[in-house]
Amino acid sequence: MTMEKMSVMNPNLLGTQSSQAPAEPSATTVPLADHAPLVIFQEVSKWYGPVIGVNEVSIELRPGITGLLGANGAGKTTLIKLLAGQLRPSLGDVLVCGVRAWSAAAKSHVGFCPDVDVFYEEMSGRAFVQTMARLHGFDRRAASERTEEVLAEVGMSDRADRRLRGYSKGMRQRIKLAQALVHDPDIIVVDEPLNGIDPVGRRELMDLFQSLGRRGKTLLVSSHILDEMDTLAERVLFMGRGRILAAGTLKEIRDMLDNHPLQLRISADRSRELASRLVHWELVRGIELRGRDDLWVQVHRPSEFFPRFADLVLNEGFEIGRLQTTDVTAGAIFDYVMKEAAHF
């Protein structure tokens, strides 16, 4: 089943409880996934003059964190802006909590943190967030309470009084996040949220996102830093050329890529002997020797491979130093999906 067909046949794959997933119920079953989807794209297309941004996209987003991955120019920013109600779809509908994203009512449900920043440079961060809160309809007292809460969440409480002009990139990002969260929306859309933020801050903000996800918010995070997406996103959407190429958890998507056998890295005390044993197995598609003891093995049907491998280790007495699946990462899957999508 190719990627394309998958995405057309199963628009609801995102958030569907793992009825089709391999037989390993995840320890953290997320009951939130049973909620009705908060965001629905119904065959949405958008073009700017002759340039098409998004081409018949149908997805649903449920509570939790969804990662949006794709090359530059794939349509991610257009998708995000459609969700945030800044663009109106040329075809199809974007529904947010039941109302059209384009309407004013939808804006109170969505918090948007764009990748560009245009601030009123003369304001202080605190004043800016407070103004945003007032614009959402909070009265003065509620606005300042919410502002303080949200500034504490993003870690800017003590630094928010300086003028925005003097802020570093990281501080600007945090203020952007704060204004996206200030009205406590159910849906939060962030585009490259960790740009310019130092390693400690990245960890803090990723924890913040995860806690928001656990609280039942729907987050859509678009980022190029795939190793962070690995930890952060429960489900991912791959986009390319304005279309959705794949949707689901990383494991699900990996399973679908059956043209690409699973890539394992194995090191043992007698690697070459181990290689000579493995090469006879039908399950094993290829073995590469790298370095001194490393074997890079490609296997079909991993669920059959691992038990056989364990038996081999125990019977022949190999001392295994490493047994690692190297391509269930967002990075590797990204490569595979892009390659797959190029076939037609």
Added chain:
Amino acid sequence: MAIELLGYRSWRGKLRAHGWACWPIVRTGLWIVLRRKIFWVLLALGLINFLLNFAGIYIISFLTTQNPNIKKMIGGFLEELLITSGKSEEYLDFMFRQGTVTMLLLAFAGSQLIGGDYQQGGLAFYLSRRIDRRHYVIGKLLTIVSLVLLITTLPALALFFEYGLLSDSLDYLRDNMRILVGIVSYGLIMGVGLSLLLAAIAAWVPRAVPLVMTWACVFILLPVVGENLRHIHGNRMWRLLSFWRDLRLLGKWCLDALVLERDEDRLAYWAAWIVPAICTLCLIAFIRRVRAVEVVR
């Protein structure tokens, strides 16, 4: 020998002396200005002025050979526009008009030429190379000076030599060396004055529209204010508020064309203090803006 294909190769050549770096800056600066078609309109105006004069001198000298009295028959108005008798005031007027065209050009070019370096990271580019701040400063100033010279001085010199060569004898050239020196001096004064002023303003106000507005303040608002104050107080000194007028006064002095009845020698004396003072301030302001903070944020 290893197989190279399209890999990286190293380069160990001889580097030129530091000072040479100014030339690419000037060349690039001129290209930035001259490549835009909008500026061609202004350049066309200057060109038309030059060509009219050029043709005028030629035609008049040709007609004079036919009829020596032609010069008297030429209407007064032509004398205003063209160089008919080779007097220094005429060169002054010509250069003044060309200078006005240049001044307009610089108003719009400033944001591309210098302002752009602050907004689009050009400064980071220049300063991170093997040059000092002073090469950058000199290079940019030289760009504007060359632009000014190109539009005002070179045509004036061409007309001067044309007039001299087409006149009855070459005595004109010998007797009027003063005018030659004056033309070059006026050109340089205008060049230096305009370049420093533009550099200082553009460095602090880099965006196009505010830059044009500031420039208009200096060249339109201040003269109007000065003129009105002169009316009110009856004191000619108020005219010195106009930088452009000050430059013109200095030019008059260079070309020995000061109108003494209107007290211009006294005004020129004061102008000789004001213009350098403003230039120095502009230079300081410009240099202050060229700093390392812009290169690494």
Added chain:
Amino acid sequence: MSLFELEQVTHFYGRLCALNDVSLRVDPGAVGLVGQNGAGKSTMLKILLGLMRPTAGRGQVLGHDIRKSGVQLRARVGYMPEVEMLVPGLRGVEFVALAGELSGMPRRHALRRAHEVLTYLGLEEARYRHHEEYSVGMKQRLKLAAALVHDPDLLLLDEPTAGLDPEGREAMLELLNTLAVRHGKSLILSTHLLGDIDRVCESVIIVHRGTVVTVGRIEDLRAQYRGRFRLQWQGQALEFLQDLRSEGVQVVVDGRPDEAIAIVPEGWSTRTFFALADNRNMVLCGLQPEMEELEHVYHRLVAAQSPDGARPVIASADGGAPDEFAARRLDGD
């Protein structure tokens, strides 16, 4: 010869201290530079480029004094800034040729070399287009080309992968790796992405609040975990984990499903993992020796620096750009 040395370098912007008594000696190679914004990274880069004289202290880069020989220094150093560098109206190759000329190369040499470098970086087709039209990835490579055109010995790179999509990022890191390994260029890579540093650099400098917290080889900084493994499995694991514990193995569950960290006693054989799993009808699908992630290294070393509750006397944490006024009062160079 060392790559660069800094001796007791201190720098103030007005009253704000950006660098406090920094002394470093770094050997040639690929070095990462990490730290919060406002910790002094950009100040250090400016000083290393010879663009700014520090308030106090001495130093030299590739043998050139940072105070006196700033210009000669920049002949051997290439800088790839984070900000966009645009000189309007130039085509890609003209831009790079201009960069070469400004570095002292004669015009024809600069032009020839510009073509060569742009081809090497994959901009062969785009080099005749105006560089305002370039995509983000192309602009990054153009900046790198401008930094490489005069064949410097040291490259200073500020967030080289900013704005690049995963493919572009991978390509850029691969390129930097090749330059460092195969062509012997030294790199100083200043970035927030520890993944980039891990991929390209052998050593790392960690700056925090104006001081250098650490400088050293990444390998050496990583805590040596002996006998620490990460296990992944399929199936029910509770009894398996209990068995492990009864064998004297310390088991740590860190929240990820179907995964745990096992800290084993001396003389442990990994075969025992397989045996115990087999006993419980479980299949092991992952076994990796745990190595400290660079991120943990960073946290560990930086957290040790900031005493709880103490307000920093020097540069504010993540302090942003120093006050405009303060910055203007002390210009370098």
